[in-house]
Amino acid sequence: MAVRFVASRKTLAQTLTPALRHYRSLTTVTLPDLPYDYGALEPAISGEIMRLHHQKHHQTYVTNYNKALEQLESAVSKGDAPAVVQLQSALKFNGGGHVNHSIFWQNLKPVGEGGGDSPHGELGWAIDKDFGSMEALVKKMNSEGAALQGSGWVWLALDKEQKILKVETTPNQDALVTKGAHLVPLLGIDVWEHAYYLQYKNVRPDYLTNIWKVISWKYAGEVFDKECA
Amino acid sequence: MGSQVVMASNWCGCGVVSSNSRKMSANDFKLSSSPFKFSKPYPRSARSAYRVTAYYGLTTPPYELDALEPYMSKRTVEIHWGQAHNEHVEKLNKILKNSTFYGHTLEEMVKATYNNGNPLVEFNDASSLWSHDFFWESMQPKGGSIPRGGVLNQIEKDFESFTNFKDEFANAALSIFGSGWVWLYLKRNEKKLVVAKTQNAVSPLVWGDIPIIGLDMWEHAYYLDYKDDRLAYVNNFLDHLVSWHSVMVRMMRAEAFVNLGEPKIPEG
Numbered sequence: 001m002a003v004r005f006v007a008s009r010k011t012l013a014q015t016l017t018p019a020l021r022h023y024r025s026l027t028t029v030t031l032p033d034l035p036y037d038y039g040a041l042e043p044a045i046s047g048e049i050m051r052l053h054h055q056k057h058h059q060t061y062v063t064n065y066n067k068a069l070e071q072l073e074s075a076v077s078k079g080d081a082p083a084v085v086q087l088q089s090a091l092k093f094n095g096g097g098h099v100n101h102s103i104f105w106q107n108l109k110p111v112g113e114g115g116g117d118s119p120h121g122e123l124g125w126a127i128d129k130d131f132g133s134m135e136a137l138v139k140k141m142n143s144e145g146a147a148l149q150g151s152g153w154v155w156l157a158l159d160k161e162q163k164i165l166k167v168e169t170t171p172n173q174d175a176l177v178t179k180g181a182h183l184v185p186l187l188g189i190d191v192w193e194h195a196y197y198l199q200y201k202n203v204r205p206d207y208l209t210n211i212w213k214v215i216s217w218k219y220a221g222e223v224f225d226k227e228c229a
Numbered sequence: 230m231g232s233q234v235v236m237a238s239n240w241c242g243c244g245v246v247s248s249n250s251r252k253m254s255a256n257d258f259k260l261s262s263s264p265f266k267f268s269k270p271y272p273r274s275a276r277s278a279y280r281v282t283a284y285y286g287l288t289t290p291p292y293e294l295d296a297l298e299p300y301m302s303k304r305t306v307e308i309h310w311g312q313a314h315n316e317h318v319e320k321l322n323k324i325l326k327n328s329t330f331y332g333h334t335l336e337e338m339v340k341a342t343y344n345n346g347n348p349l350v351e352f353n354d355a356s357s358l359w360s361h362d363f364f365w366e367s368m369q370p371k372g373g374s375i376p377r378g379g380v381l382n383q384i385e386k387d388f389e390s391f392t393n394f395k396d397e398f399a400n401a402a403l404s405i406f407g408s409g410w411v412w413l414y415l416k417r418n419e420k421k422l423v424v425a426k427t428q429n430a431v432s433p434l435v436w437g438d439i440p441i442i443g444l445d446m447w448e449h450a451y452y453l454d455y456k457d458d459r460l461a462y463v464n465n466f467l468d469h470l471v472s473w474h475s476v477m478v479r480m481m482r483a484e485a486f487v488n489l490g491e492p493k494i495p496e497g
Binding site for chain 2: 172194
């Protein structure tokens with residue numbers, strides 16, 4: 001007599017899911033390489049700061065973000081909603097730290113490779129239209145960056161909906177998107193103390209004045225053109 | 230150095246700084262000689278009489294700037310106290326020129342300008358100023374190790390063990406996202422010591438409790454000496470810098486406001 005195996009949907013799910021899970025791997029992030037040497041941005045930003053900033057601070061965000069991702073995956077698969085919710089602040093902080101710094105490294109370039117040059121093309125026109133002049137933009141970003149209490153970032157953002165450029169700030173490691181999905185970060189300046197303290201001590205305005213010498217508009221221009229295409 | 234006990238000085242660093250004055254003379258108070266003329270009960274030139282304007286000053290830490298070496302370098306203290314802390318004093322004085330909070334004590338101002346979470350413009354500098362005064366006095370040369378007597382008893386009562394307290398303190402410090410402070414403070418309602426972290430310039434003053442130890446975890450407090458190694462900074466603070474003498478004095482003062490239990494009356 002044939003034995004009939006009735007595989008219920010539940011049994012099927014239980015047998016298949018482990019197999020499926022074997023093929024699904026968690027996509028973690030890695031620390032991006034800098035496209036220049038640590039000392040290449042001197043004297044605006046010292047090599048010591050660049051090395052610590054990249055190898056220690058950014059690396060810590062990457063490591064902790066990946067850890068939080070793994071914990072999140074485990075919590076999601078267990079259906080542990082409180083754990084999922086509890087992980088949000090670690091994800092926002094470390095994920096934001098990774099996202100923000102990845103943009104930051106691309107905003108900086110040594111003097112010979114575009115650092116300190118003016119923006120060209122459409123972005124240059126947009127800056128003049130929305131701020132009056134490049135100098136006015138720099139002044140606005142510097143004053144907002146200097147006034148930021150505690151740790152955070154100052155951004156040149158493109159408002160996709162209104163199609164204008166704006167200067168925004170975010171606290172701690174909050175990414176620009178936390179202020180609105182319609183905001184695209186073109187240029188970000190890290191005003192956490194670790195970004196400048198070893199060199200400029202507590203004189204944040206000096207750091208902000210000098211960093212423009214190594215800010216490159218290439219990345220910002222590319223993002224701008226892509227969004228406005 | 231003849232370092233003084235600084236119990237009272239940190240609560241209000243007020244001092245007369247400037248006065249618009251011209252020399253008063255006897256003529257200002259001369260009453261009219263005739264009994265039939267209306268005599269002014271106040272100096273003739275009262276309206277332009279001297280005005281005292283009192284502002285906040287920078288209180289000095291109760292030790293030499295290099296006294297906390299090697300756990301906190303002279304350079305760090307020079308910049309942290311001499312520049313950053315000083316800047317808060319100057320900024321606050323500037324804001325106070327046009328502020329309704331002029332004349333408040335620092336503690337009153339911190340609480341009032343916190344405005345239940347919607348801080349007013351004075352809050353940041355006022356609270357940073359208070360917290361930094363508190364911070365320097367939370368440390369001493371050859372500090373750290375272990376407290377004795379009543380302080381130790383209270384900590385063991387509220388944290389189960391001194392090691393537990395240190396662990397909790399360090400964990401809170403390391404879990405701060407961004408800039409902040411870590412505090413050991415006395416909760417008035419629950420009458421117990423608690424560890425908590427705060428963001429930016431917030432301190433337990435704003436919710437009405439009594440701070441006992443404050444550790445600045447902003448990067449400027451440790452970056453020159455420890456770079457990103459916050460654990461070493463916190464451990465050195467707990468093991469070598471924290472002033473249990475200050476803690477004892479603060480607890481004594483706090484007992485005037487919080488009943489920490491029945492007093493031990495010696496027998497006989």
